[in-house]
Structure formats: C-alpha cells, structure tokens
Amino acid sequence: MLQSQSLSHPSERTDKPDSQVGSDSLFAGYRRHQGAWDELFAADGEPHPHCRLLVERLGQLRSNEFQNRRASADLVFINQSITFSVYSDRRGVEKIFPFDLVPRPVAASEWDRTEAGLKQRILALNHFLYDVYHDRRIIKEGIIPGELVLGSKCYRPEMIGFEPPGRQYVHVCGTDLIRDTKGEFLVLEDNGRTPSGVSYVLENRVVMKKVFPQLFQHFRVRRVEDYPQRLRDALFSVAPAGAGDPPTVVLLTPGPYNSAYFEHSFLARHMGIELVVGRDLFVEDDVVYLQTTHGAEKVDVIYRRLDDDFLDPEAFRPDSLLGVPGLFRAYRAGNVTLANAVGTGVADDKAIYPFVEDMIRFYLSEEPILRNVPTYICDRPSDRAFVLDHLHELVVKAVNESGGYGMLMGHTSTEAQRAEFREKIRANPRNYIAQPIVTLSTCPTWTDEGSAPRHVDLRPYIVSGRSTWVLPGGLTRTALVKGSLVVNSSQGGGSKDTWVMENTR
Numbered sequence: 001m002l003q004s005q006s007l008s009h010p011s012e013r014t015d016k017p018d019s020q021v022g023s024d025s026l027f028a029g030y031r032r033h034q035g036a037w038d039e040l041f042a043a044d045g046e047p048h049p050h051c052r053l054l055v056e057r058l059g060q061l062r063s064n065e066f067q068n069r070r071a072s073a074d075l076v077f078i079n080q081s082i083t084f085s086v087y088s089d090r091r092g093v094e095k096i097f098p099f100d101l102v103p104r105p106v107a108a109s110e111w112d113r114t115e116a117g118l119k120q121r122i123l124a125l126n127h128f129l130y131d132v133y134h135d136r137r138i139i140k141e142g143i144i145p146g147e148l149v150l151g152s153k154c155y156r157p158e159m160i161g162f163e164p165p166g167r168q169y170v171h172v173c174g175t176d177l178i179r180d181t182k183g184e185f186l187v188l189e190d191n192g193r194t195p196s197g198v199s200y201v202l203e204n205r206v207v208m209k210k211v212f213p214q215l216f217q218h219f220r221v222r223r224v225e226d227y228p229q230r231l232r233d234a235l236f237s238v239a240p241a242g243a244g245d246p247p248t249v250v251l252l253t254p255g256p257y258n259s260a261y262f263e264h265s266f267l268a269r270h271m272g273i274e275l276v277v278g279r280d281l282f283v284e285d286d287v288v289y290l291q292t293t294h295g296a297e298k299v300d301v302i303y304r305r306l307d308d309d310f311l312d313p314e315a316f317r318p319d320s321l322l323g324v325p326g327l328f329r330a331y332r333a334g335n336v337t338l339a340n341a342v343g344t345g346v347a348d349d350k351a352i353y354p355f356v357e358d359m360i361r362f363y364l365s366e367e368p369i370l371r372n373v374p375t376y377i378c379d380r381p382s383d384r385a386f387v388l389d390h391l392h393e394l395v396v397k398a399v400n401e402s403g404g405y406g407m408l409m410g411h412t413s414t415e416a417q418r419a420e421f422r423e424k425i426r427a428n429p430r431n432y433i434a435q436p437i438v439t440l441s442t443c444p445t446w447t448d449e450g451s452a453p454r455h456v457d458l459r460p461y462i463v464s465g466r467s468t469w470v471l472p473g474g475l476t477r478t479a480l481v482k483g484s485l486v487v488n489s490s491q492g493g494g495s496k497d498t499w500v501m502e503n504t505r
Helices: 049-059 063-079 108-132 146-150 198-211 227-237 261-271 327-332 353-364 381-389 415-427
Strands: 014-017 031-033 083-085 094-096 099-107 172-179 185-191 249-252 274-276 281-284 287-292 295-298 301-304 337-339 394-398 407-409 432-436 442-447 450-459 461-464 468-470 475-479 493-501
Touching (some): 031 450, 049 493, 099 198, 099 442, 099 450, 108 185, 108 468, 185 353, 185 450, 198 261, 198 475, 227 249, 227 301, 227 461, 249 261, 261 274, 327 337, 381 415, 442 475
Parallel strands (some): 099 493, 249 274
Antiparallel strands (some): 172 185, 172 450, 172 461, 281 287, 394 432, 442 450
16 A cells, blocks of 8 residues: 655645646646646646646547546556555455556656755665664764654664665665645655555556557656666675675565555566565575575575564564564674665654754765755654644644554644644654645646646655665655545555656657
C-alpha cells in the first residue's frame, strides 16, 4: 500500500475556466484551483512554457477519445496484474492501481535543481547516520538534542561502532515533495527504510507509451527505465570485500501477503536477481547462503524489504518468522551488505526531520537547496504549548506512523478528537510533531465531470552506492476523489506518469 501524509488546504474553490480548444476537448471548462499552484496552467489560464505543446496535443483529444484510451490503460493494468493491497477492504485485498492518463510535467531546469537538492540531502543524512553511531558530534555540539536521537524508536544501539561498506547507510530513499502556492518544491518527509512505489513509476511509463505512442515522438522525456539497472549497479558497488564477481544479490521479501509484494517481484525480475523469503537463506560461520537446487550459494548483498525488527530473531524480535537467524552477526562480521542498513530509521524519524537543514549546514557547510515544511516539535515546551493551543489549524503526526495513521487533520477534526490528541501529546510529547496546513499543488485529472484539479505530491527515488543517482521525476500520487486530503492508494488515491521535459523537438 502506497502511503503518504501529504497535506492540503480544505478549499476546493476554483478560478475562472481556462480556455483550451473545443468545447468537447480534454481541457474544456477546466478551472484551476483558486489557492494552489497548477502543474499545467499558469494563473492567467495559459499553459506553463515547458508544457505548452503538451497541453496543445492533449487538448486535441475529445472526451470520448480520452475515455477509450483510459479503457486501454486499465486493460493493460489488469492484464499485467499491477496491483496493491488494502487490508481493511472486506471485498478483497488486491486492487488494480488507479492511474490517471494526464501526465504531470516538470521542466528540466527545475528538475536539475531539485535533483541537486535531493543529492545534497541524502549525503547529509548519510553523514548523520555515521555520526550518531560513532562520534555523535552533532549531538555534542548542540545541533540536535541527544534525547531526540537516542530516544528514537528507530535508533539501533546494535549499530554503534559499525561501518557499513562505503559508509553508505541509505541505498534507496523515497523523499516526498510537495509544491507550495508559489510552485516551490518543499520536502514533506524522507523515507529511508524500505520506501515503496517505484515499480508503479516504471509501469506507468510503459502504459503511457502504449496508450500515447505519438506523444513520445513529439517530446523528449527523461528515461525512468534505467532504475533496475542503476539499483543493481549501486548494490554491486557496496558488496563486502571478498564478494563474487559479480556479487550475488538477492531481494528479501516478507512474502506474497505483503502489500508491496508486486513491487518486490517486479524489481527482482527486472534486476535479474533472486526473490527470496527468510527460509530460503541460512547463516553458517557468519556467512549467508541461499539454498538452491544446485546446493548452497554464498550471498553478498541483500536488498531487504523487511523492517529491522523482523530481520533476525536472534538479534531483534525473537518471535519473527520472516527473518534469518544469525543474519545480523553475518552483517556485523562484514560478510554481507544489507540495503538499506540497519538503523536508518532514525534519519527519517519525523522528530528528526526538522533538523535536516541544520545537518546540511553542519556536515556539508552548504545552504540547503530544498527547504522543509515548517514543523513544531512537541517535545520542545514552547512548540508544544503552541500546538496545544492551535490544534484546529494544524496537522499533528505521530513520529513513527504513516499512511494517515496517528494523524489529526486539525481543520476537519471534532472537539472530541482534538481533546483526545491533547491528552496524547501531553502524555508522550516525543511521539508527535505538528505542521501548518500546506496547500498542495494540483494537476488536471480526469473525473466523472471531465478534467478537474486534484491535489498531487511527488516521491522521487534516490539510489546510492559508491555514487548517487536520482530517478528523473518519480511517483506522482494523486487524490482522485474531490476534497480528499491524502493521496495514498488505500484512501482513494492514484498516480500519474511524471515527465521531466527537455526542449521539445
């Protein structure tokens, strides 16, 4: 299940119609959201310069033609079993992933700056992880309160003093971005443990090329198809000393009942590596082996889609049936690389997130390229007092929850809900942060009433080994239901293909 905690202003008011071609065309009668940045149209109703030709081409489609292409896209998703799981739905857990055919364009020049900001951010986060498990300079110099770091649910004392290959902790990161009303990208949160969703980026592009082959003849859109190879190369580059040539890499999944199992199998297949569950692996003399029909094969790198707690019943949760006994010993002995590293969760703890801009200044001596959303830390007395007095106009989040769980949307909450959260915050302030309501950007999206603005966010994927690469664009998640304040798939959200646009031909 794709998860997001994107924030949106409750208003759905729109401006005057943006006139684009005929009365039955795709964008006929489209009205921009009054208070949000629109991804295709400027305030005067004209397309942004980088997507002018795209709007022109798409605007030539009549509604019935667009509907036919939507039906073709749905058929591709059904035939290829592109699904996600919703455990709370009694009608069945497997759902075809909702996909909107209007792409979300990003200008190449704008993307280049965003990419630089993401690389800067992941470099600082890796410095931070090495530091907090070694010298703790950032704590000693008073940049981040020690109790926030050491008191994090995701801080792993077992990692103290250990250095992963290449000092690389976060091999794959999904950083969630939103645009403010001026169109500037802001970082909403970092997902540095087992971020999901990249398979939908790749499948969305395949579907778009099948449904709109002519569009790709007119535009230079940066490729996303390289992701599996880039990830495999990054994992090869951080294999431990003594690894095979090439190293043996496997993808460790919790199994077919996991909400992201489609993605696990998709990535393993496209990377050309084995998809394994815990019982397929065993440890002997601190070395990890894969059981095959030809005998035991030494494993060098494990791309794990399994949380820390379940990795090894000897080191973490003894009741875990998903992990591999002795795996953490083999990891500490330097005989296998785990990606992402154990203990990376402390870097995407929501109470640590407000300090990432300070990390960049501290470790890199640079100003942050990408800014955070302003955040109140409830463990800080002054912040807590403000939050308790302004719950009706803030979004409150539990620091280790996701997907809308443990969250209060203040502007739509009841007095009883706010009273409940006041007690929760007072009882455990470390567990909560709060943010102002941010107006997400919108993008034209097909609805039962035709094209209408729907709120979107963006999750780019950063892949790091000995070097760092950013997937061009990433996953645009869309609130398909009018008035929806979240974009995760389990609550009616879908996705769009994200186009990083070069100059048109």
